[in-house]
Amino acid sequence: FLTHAHMGHYTGMLHLGREVMGTQDIPVFAMPKMKEFLESNSPWDQLVSLNNIEIQLMKNDKEIKLADGLFIEPFLVPHRDEYSETVGFKIIGVNKSVLFIPDIDKWEKWDQDIFQVIQHIDIALLDGTFYSQGELPNRDMSEIPHPFIVESMETLYPLNTPNRNKVHFIHFNHSNPAIKIGTASNLIRSNRFNVAREGMIFPL
Template sequence: MVTKHMHNNKNTSLLNISSCFLLLTLCFFQSSLNAKTHEGVSLLVLGIAQDAGYPQINCYKPHCMPGWKNPQKRRLATSLGIIDHSNKQKFLFEATPDIKEQMYQLHRYAPDDKYQLGGIMLTHGHMGHYTGLMHLGREATASQGVPVFAMPRMMQYLSSNGPWSQLVKLKNISLKPLKDGKVMLLNERLKLTPLKVPHRDEYTETVGYKLEGPNKSLLFIPDIDKWQKWRLDISELVKEVDYAFLDATFFSDDELPNRDMSEVPHPFVVESMQLFDKLPQKHKKKIIFIHFNHSNPLLIDGSAAQQQVKKAGFQYAVEGMQLRL
């Protein structure tokens, strides 16, 4: 009996040692995984809707009602957050009317007390892309010298027209000039290239951006009139990058029956899918449609439009999507 008891104790000790070793091993791998999550550069999708968000003001039609009835289904104006974990910096594509909520979401992943706001990159002067700058002034954050990257006409517009000019005068923002096709170093790990695109340039020019990280690159073109009007070949640009966030304002030409669609030109998603149809699948899957008008069925979870896009080999953006650069 004594021998059996001692034998059982020995087995129990071996089991305890094995369990401790397994637990330590799991903890090591978990900590390694957590460390990797907080290294490098990551992208966070902060908004996917057109300038006015979803649902849109005064829209009480069936396609908007889900957003009014359920706050979980509401979507913010298009914006991307870039987080450089190594340099403890974060950047924002677009200053949207929803910047308050979007800055909070970015803060959750990159807290303000640990990550500096390295800058905001503006594409153009339509309401969903720059008006969030108002939150940087006296009435809200009273920021100091937030870098705002902009093209010449955009800089002139902000400098010469109130209330934006007050932000410049009081040095709430610091305008950083960009040139079409010229690389701007955000830091030693991030290279930004503005690419001028044809669009309704009533007040400013319009650009998309190419951003190169330490490992991967992205293309961000939320607004353009038509791909065929651009001097550059969008298909070739898609081949050069790892992710391509592209204008998908309207799914098709029948979304706004009471509007002249030529007054708000954008490439329809069905047109874009046809244009990119001959690309190999390895390039198709890079394309992530974004900037959905409130009428766009890609906003509706489980819609036939979403299934059509996925079946064709493309992606559509969702808020909270994360990618590595």
């Protein structure tokens, strides 16, 4: 399930090609522009022509049944869409539902209210790319907008504790101090939000 055409979100598919695994018909779920991008640019088009992957078209806000009691639904989010649109996913299980938004420019640009959305979901995996302004020396951070973790915490702090506890920040840049145990990760936890760690499992 592809969110968008930025480096960390689709380039791993190269390993499905003839040079490495040489897979056959691996289902790849993509939105219309993402599908078009893969089909019309090298080296991705070869994955299509050799049937290493089989692209399944997704539609905005249209849920896909994965198994009995398991559904996934893509929804568009604002992001620097140079090559493709960008989506987040809602994953709906029998007992629990997950919101997955690894990339979004800023919460204010979204047509939904993250504060409301969290109250109607069980687990929220949210863009935590950068902790705060000034994290990248010599880069204009307005060119690569993400909601800073400090901004997200400010927006979501009025939620009650059980709702804040649903939030797990993900998708950290290497510059993000929250990836280490320390002041940033302690502050996140003391505000009753969470820092996601590799290998976490969320039963649905």
